[in-house]
Amino acid sequence: MTVGLMVTCINDALFPDTGKAVVTLLRRLGVDVAFPSAQTCCGQPMVNTGYLDEAVPLLRNHLDAFAGYEAIVAPSGSCAGSVRHQHRIVAERSGDPGLVHAVEAAPPVHELSEYLVDVLGVTDVGAYFPHRVTYHPTCHSLRMLGVGDRPLSLLRAVRGIRLEELPGADECCGFGGTFAMKNAETSIAMGNDKARHVRSTGAEVLVAGDNSCLMHVGGLLSRQRSGVRVMHLAEVLAQTEPVVHSVTSAGSAPTREPAVGSGAPTEGGPR
Incomplete structure (x- = not known):
């Protein structure tokens, strides 16, 4: 296909x-x-x-x-x-x-x-991401498309991940495209609520399926010096575990090929 x-x-x-x-x-x-x-x-x-x-x-x-x-x-x-x-x-x-x-x-x-x-009928895509993560379901994916738990089922199958439930997950982050520009004070207040919920989980990484929402919440998390990073769902699922090769000669250490993607999310907003 x-x-x-x-x-x-x-x-x-x-x-x-x-x-x-x-x-x-x-x-x-x-x-x-x-x-x-x-x-x-x-x-x-x-x-x-x-x-x-x-x-x-x-x-x-x-x-x-x-x-x-x-x-x-x-x-x-x-x-x-x-x-x-x-x-x-x-x-x-x-x-x-x-x-x-x-x-x-x-x-x-x-x-x-x-x-x-x-x-494709898959939930385990062979991903490896050894980080503490929480997931924000964006409004359009949740309400317009009705994706439900599909992203969470994919994340749960990622090896090494620790998935934390996000309080108020179904609440809007406040971005809303031009809403954030036309109603900046309200947008920031909603975003701060979302950022507070994210921080309460103790997660290292906030994951979502829309970079627009991650940009909004990630910017607030960065200004708060929260240490929480943001990544798109696709970037988490693209990560794979490094390949360790067997010892090739006496006394030599095994070699390790890097994983696909760095596995190290970027602080603040999406890359």
Whole structure:
């Protein structure tokens, strides 16, 4: 199966390691991954702020860029949710029956954890991450997509991990795209609540499926000098245990190849 990686704007511009981790992970599981270079914004910011007509060219570009793939995988519940639920609204508003049909016939879009659990049928992806971790389910993944416990089932299967339950996990972190800019004080207050809950777990690492939320909460954790780091789910799942080779000659020590990924998350925000 060849899937198209919908890397999303924020990952392409700010967090490219997340896209690389998705490719590493899926190829390790035997999936052929392609990156359509013509992809750009899915149109979510325009739709969310009421500019549906302006989203039409972006919708058409998305359809053209991902035409011919068997499926689309996105490391973002927010953007996957936008394509699945908002593209039809935009197409219908455009008054173009051909565009509506194109949306209906487009390849299915899966958030990463959905693709791993529902399509590939795996929860143990061979990951190794010896850190104390807590998981934040982002709003769009939780409410718009309904990913449920899929990310947690993937994390529970990671060797070496210590997974801590996050109090108030289903509460919004306060980012919300333009909400954080238009309602900064409220956004920061909500983010501080989330950061407080994260710190209460004693976790070293906060994991989520959307880098936008990690950027928001991670920035607050960094300013609080909490020592808590943030990582995208894909980057945790891409980590593997170092390979120890057998002794090759008398008296020589075994050699160790590095794991895929450093295994050492970056403090503050996503890379």
